[in-house]
Amino acid sequence: MVGLRLAACALLLAGWAAAGAAELSSLRTERQDDGIYLSATVKFELSPVVEDALLKGIPLIFVAEAEIYRSRWYWTDKRVALASRSLRLAYQPLTRRWRLSQADGSSAPRVALAQSYDSLAEAQGAIERISSWKIAESSEVDASEHFLNFRFRLDLSQLPRPFQIGMAGQREWQIALERSQRLRLERRGDYPQAADK
Numbered sequence: 001m002v003g004l005r006l007a008a009c010a011l012l013l014a015g016w017a018a019a020g021a022a023e024l025s026s027l028r029t030e031r032q033d034d035g036i037y038l039s040a041t042v043k044f045e046l047s048p049v050v051e052d053a054l055l056k057g058i059p060l061i062f063v064a065e066a067e068i069y070r071s072r073w074y075w076t077d078k079r080v081a082l083a084s085r086s087l088r089l090a091y092q093p094l095t096r097r098w099r100l101s102q103a104d105g106s107s108a109p110r111v112a113l114a115q116s117y118d119s120l121a122e123a124q125g126a127i128e129r130i131s132s133w134k135i136a137e138s139s140e141v142d143a144s145e146h147f148l149n150f151r152f153r154l155d156l157s158q159l160p161r162p163f164q165i166g167m168a169g170q171r172e173w174q175i176a177l178e179r180s181q182r183l184r185l186e187r188r189g190d191y192p193q194a195a196d197k
Helices: 002-019 050-055 120-127
Strands: 022-032 033-042 060-070 076-090 095-105 110-119 129-137 148-152 176-182 183-187
Touching: 022 148, 022 176, 033 060, 033 120, 033 148, 050 060, 050 076, 060 129, 076 120, 095 120, 110 120, 120 129
Parallel strands: 022 183
Antiparallel strands: 022 033, 033 129, 060 076, 060 148, 076 095, 076 129, 095 110, 148 176
């Protein structure tokens, strides 16, 4: 089952890599006393069409998701944890500043952080860096073999309806990536290991 999951993710990754939308330059997980934490660096470029939409006041929602699965030889892998984070980027013409709001949770998201930036490059840099994000409780991940599935995407379903019409297949709006790998839990201070590809 694990081999099928990794093969499917490799095909998806190859498709997204062909589009050149986003890439994952680092991904690491860490076990602390109160939970499992994820840090990642995602790199992507905004096309001129997307930047123009932002400047016209259309907010963009980026979504990061992390799932942890326990490997089972007798049945399909069991999902033991799921975490979701939304990042809303909007331009404020009156102040000429960029506002980034972060909300954690999938069913009833709550805003955990809202910050303003002087430039789009600064705001995008904050989106690209995910640092010490709690994705599971320590009790949910035991000594069994576990796998991590990490996804990042621009959520086109949250754009206004006129933008969604005819957007399918337009590469300018496609920002997405997925990485699946064995879960390697480091302790704070451990030397970071390279992620599987």
